[in-house]
Amino acid sequence: MACLRKVADQTDEGKRMDKWAAEQFPDESRSRLQQLIKEGHVLVNGDKVKISYRMKNGDEISVSIPAPEPLDVVSENIPLDIVYEDDSVIVVNKPRGMVVHPAPGHMTNTLVNALLYHCHDLSGINGVLRPGIVHRIDKDTSGLLMVAKTDAAHHSLAAQLKDKTTHRVYLTIVHGTLDEDSGTIDAPIGRDEKDRKKMAVTKNHSKSAITHFEVLERFGKYTYLSCRLETGRTHQIRVHMAYIGHPVAGDPKYGPRKTLPIDGQALHAAELGFTHPVTGKFMNFKMDPPTDFENLLGMLRQGNFS
Incomplete structure (x- = not known):
């Protein structure tokens, strides 16, 4: 069970209770938090409140988030x-x-x-x-x-x-042409304040996120990239590429509707390296992209979708 006690200050003034709770517990869904507020797991000055309650400076808030039932x-x-x-x-x-x-x-x-x-x-x-x-x-x-x-x-x-000693490289096809051959995106990622199901580059309740990219091929309207993760935030490559104006092709959440014909984002975890927990030997694995991804590359190389 997660518990929190806090006295609201000026930064909390006027916020809806469900939005405030979502900021305090970013790993919980908005719908679950709203249900918990309705059930009285969030109290203001000792009283049960509605999800639409607006915070006031000096409010004493207590929150108890019960553990989910075992499944x-x-x-x-x-x-x-x-x-x-x-x-x-x-x-x-x-x-x-x-x-x-x-x-x-x-x-x-x-x-x-x-x-x-x-x-x-x-x-x-x-x-x-x-x-x-x-x-x-x-x-x-x-x-x-x-x-x-x-x-x-x-x-x-x-x-x-956590120590950033693993090796993780992704291959992706993104919209647009990147002028630079390589680069680093250093931009913190947290929950999108407008849509809790999405992540975004934001300063609020965000965590450090770093992606290194290298251009492999350019195809006019699209670019084939290799992306190495220094950190591993939720949707990191998808969010970072959209942030710099080059969303991943086929990404229904962060990209445009008009995109390449692929069922889901053109993103593949191609390399994974780590130190073996027992032997201490560094092991590195590589895997080619799936057939539909390779077929897309073939069509792009032939000048399709340009």
């Missing part, structure tokens, strides 16, 4: 493209269209469901919904993902991500 995740016999596996880690090539882990309302056909069928000894650090999951890639992003089979491996891989 059971079933194993499913779903084919996996396993690139590497030993007693500590698994590296998989996730297809576009597959969600990494279950969530309320989407409890089946995820990578975790498939992993539970393949092996029963996944790390339990992230709980029943995300066993073994150290990092994620979006549903409509394909490519390499590392999974921990033991708690010790999970701690090691998570520490490497």
Whole structure:
């Protein structure tokens, strides 16, 4: 259970209760916070309030966010493209269209469901919904993902991500032509204040985000890039490329509707490197983009969509 007690100040003055709560708990959905306010888990001066309540300077607010009810995740016999596996880690090539882990309302056909069928000894650090999951890639992003089979491996891989010692490179096709051959985007990312389902470059409740990019090919209206992550924020490459005016092709959330014919964003996790939690050896894996991505590149090279 998460708890918070605070006295509202001038910066809170006039804010709707649900918006204020969303700023305090950025990992919670707006709909869940609104329900919790209705249920009385958010009190102002000891009283229950409506979600539309406007904050006043000096209000005493207390919030208690109950832990979500435990959910059971079933194993499913779903084919996996396993690139590497030993007693500590698994590296998989996730297809576009597959969600990494279950969530309320989407409890089946995820990578975790498939992993539970393949092996029963996944790390339990992230709980029943995300066993073994150290990092994620979006549903409509394909490519390499590392999974921990033991708690010790999970701690090691998570520490490497935090210390920025992993190697993660993505391939992407973006709208427009980048003039520079390479560059770095250093812009903090947080929840979009206007749409809680989106991320944005913002100064409010944001975290440092750094993406290094290199132009591989130019195709007139589109550019083929390699992007190396220094940090790993939610939707980082998608947000950063949209921020500099070159959204990822096929991205329904951050890009234009008129785009290349691909089902989901043209974004692929092509390289993944990390130090093995047991042997201490640095391991690096590479995976070519899926067929539809390669077909797009072929058509662009032939002058289509230019």
